[in-house]
Amino acid sequence: MITPTKPSTWIDAVPCAAKDGYVPVASQVDSPSDLIAASTPLMQDCADSCPFISRCYERVRPEAGRFDGVCAARVWINGRVVAKAEGAPALSKLPSRAGSCGTSGGVAGHGRVGEPLCGECREVALRAQVRSAGPASIRKRSRGKRSAAAA
Ligand code: SF4
Numbered sequence: 086m087i088t089p090t091k092p093s094t095w096i097d098a099v100p101c102a103a104k105d106g107y108v109p110v111a112s113q114v115d116s117p118s119d120l121i122a123a124s125t126p127l128m129q130d131c132a133d134s135c136p137f138i139s140r141c142y143e144r145v146r147p148e149a150g151r152f153d154g155v156c157a158a159r160v161w162i163n164g165r166v167v168a169k170a171e172g173a174p175a176l177s178k179l180p181s182r183a184g185s186c187g188t189s190g191g192v193a194g195h196g197r198v199g200e201p202l203c204g205e206c207r208e209v210a211l212r213a214q215v216r217s218a219g220p221a222s223i224r225k226r227s228r229g230k231r232s233a234a235a236a
């Protein structure tokens with residue numbers, strides 16, 4: 086579900102504009118089965134009549150925002166797909182908004198926008214973990230050597 090914040094041609098033209106039900110009420114969030122039942126016809130409308138499915142997905146970024154409701158011909162709860170319309174197109178991987186991937190800033194950026202780490206940033210995070218664990222493991226090893234030499 087797109088909520089316009091400023092005039093934009095495609096957002097003004099989405100079939101769900103000003104329609105209710107795309108974002109759940111609190112009682113539906115507490116009952117996933119109610120949410121899915123109420124949202125199924127809406128997500129099917131997306132697949133059948135909306136030409137902006139990819140743009141909707143890019144704008145809402147449901148995974149990162151832990152979105153609940155209908156977006157891109159799917160029903161989402163807490164940023165995960167729980168139902169998908171018949172004929173819903175596959176969704177492309179979204180470009181990250183984390184900043185510079187492959188740096189410590191990228192690792193922090195993924196966390197900031199609520200994304201899992203990409204491959205490059207995972208390596209950076211792992212190297213940082215090994216670096217911070219390094220001195221402790223070196224100390225342990227050298228203590229072990231000393232006691233072996235004393236025996
Ligand atoms: S895909 Fe569905 S929720 Fe998204 S803009 Fe189109 S009609 Fe609205």
Ligand SMILES: [Zn+2]
Nearest residue numbers: 186191203206
């Ligand atoms: Zn990254």
